[in-house]
Every structure is written in C-alpha cells, then in structure tokens.
Amino acid sequence: MIDDIPLHILGAITILLTNTVTAQPVHVDYEAINRPGLEIHKPEHPAKRPIREYLSDYGVTHDIDDYVDDLVDVSSRYGVDPRIIVAIYVLESSAGRYCYRFNCYGWAGGSVGFGSHREALEAVGETIAKYKARGVVKTQDIMSVWRTGGLNDSSEYPSKAMKIIQSI
Numbered sequence: 559m560i561d562d563i564p565l566h567i568l569g570a571i572t573i574l575l576t577n578t579v580t581a582q583p584v585h586v587d588y589e590a591i592n593r594p595g596l597e598i599h600k601p602e603h604p605a606k607r608p609i610r611e612y613l614s615d616y617g618v619t620h621d622i623d624d625y626v627d628d629l630v631d632v633s634s635r636y637g638v639d640p641r642i643i644v645a646i647y648v649l650e651s652s653a654g655r656y657c658y659r660f661n662c663y664g665w666a667g668g669s670v671g672f673g674s675h676r677e678a679l680e681a682v683g684e685t686i687a688k689y690k691a692r693g694v695v696k697t698q699d700i701m702s703v704w705r706t707g708g709l710n711d712s713s714e715y716p717s718k719a720m721k722i723i724q725s726i
Contacts, residue, residue: 603630605640605726612644612726618653620675628676636683637690641726642697643682645719646704664704697723 610626618625633640643663647653651662659671660678665685672678686700694703701719702711 603634605633606630608726609640609644612722613653616648616653620654625675628679632676632679632683636687638683638686639697639723641723642686642700642719643679644726645701645722646682648722649715649718 606626609629610622613622613626629640629643632638633643646663650664650668651657654662657663658668660673660675661668661671662675663678663682665678665681672681686704689700689703694700694709698716698720699709701716702709705711705713705715
C-alpha cells in the first residue's frame with residue numbers, strides 16, 4: 559500500500575510526522591497532496607465553532623456556515639481577529655438585520671453597498687489591516703477608529719465591542 563503513494567506525498571507526510579514529534583509548526587498544502595482515494599481533511603479553524611454558536615444564539619438567520627467560512631478566510635488573509643469583524647457586524651447592523659446591500663458593517667458610513675457578504679468582508683478585512691499597518695493594533699483602538707476615524711472615541715462602542723469579543 560505505501561508503495562502506491564508517490565514520493566512527494568510521502569515526503570510531506572514524513573515532514574508532518576517528524577515535526578509533530580518535535581512540536582514545530584508545519585504548513586501543509588492539503589490540495590497538493592490530496593488525491594482520489596487519499597482522504598486528508600484540513601483541520602477547522604479554532605474560531606469557527608464559537609463564532610457559529612455566538613451568531614446562532616444571536617438569532618442570525620442567513621447561512622451561518624458559509625458566512626463563517628468566508629469570515630475566517632478573509633480574517634486569516636488580512637491578519638485580523640475574526641471576532642473583531644463579528645463585533646462590528648453585531649454593533650453596526652444587529653448581525654445583518656439592518657444593512658444596505660450586504661454592508662452590515664457601517665463601512666464608508668453605511669452608504670456603500672456590496673454584491674455579496676464576501677465582498678463586504680473583504681472591504682472590512684482590508685480596512686482593518688490598513689489600520690494595523692498604521693500602528694492601530696489594540697482591539698479597543700481598532701474599534702474606536704472604525705467608529706469615529708480616530709482614537710478619541712468617548713462612546714460605549716469600543717467597550718460594547720470588547721464584551722462581544724470576550725463572549726465569543
């Protein structure tokens with residue numbers, strides 16, 4: 559059986575096993591080593607389940623699984639904690655109940671619409687990544703800048719966002 563597995567796949571498996579023993583993190587390209595008959599499942603991002611549960615408890619009615627998949631994918635690509643985006647989603651639109659053409663985040667003052675949740679998430683993730691690149695890295699500061707454009711937000715928005723984030 560092991561003779562049927564191409565050498566490049568065995569090498570990836572060997573590296574994975576070796577590094578698991580030595581506790582070194584490993585990036586595995588699952589698509590590159592996956593082939594018919596060889597089932598390799600990508601582990602689920604640890605944030606997905608608690609976010610799904612939070613949104614479900616909040617009463618979100620759209621397809622939570624697809625939304626959370628897109629949320630985590632975009633968050634990972636931009637280096638943003640997905641819970642930050644969830645907090646904005648909840649505070650700006652009551653988790654999608656009140657939004658304009660998928661803009662459930664108050665992006666650009668809420669006046670700009672998007673073609674899909676994914677497109678809106680991309681805009682939000684990219685915007686927060688730009689904040690971080692400018693040195694706005696603390697979650698509470700990100701929330702202040704999101705809400706007011708500056709760090710002097712005297713509203714309850716940042717603290718409400720922190721409560722949401724901590725509850726996920």
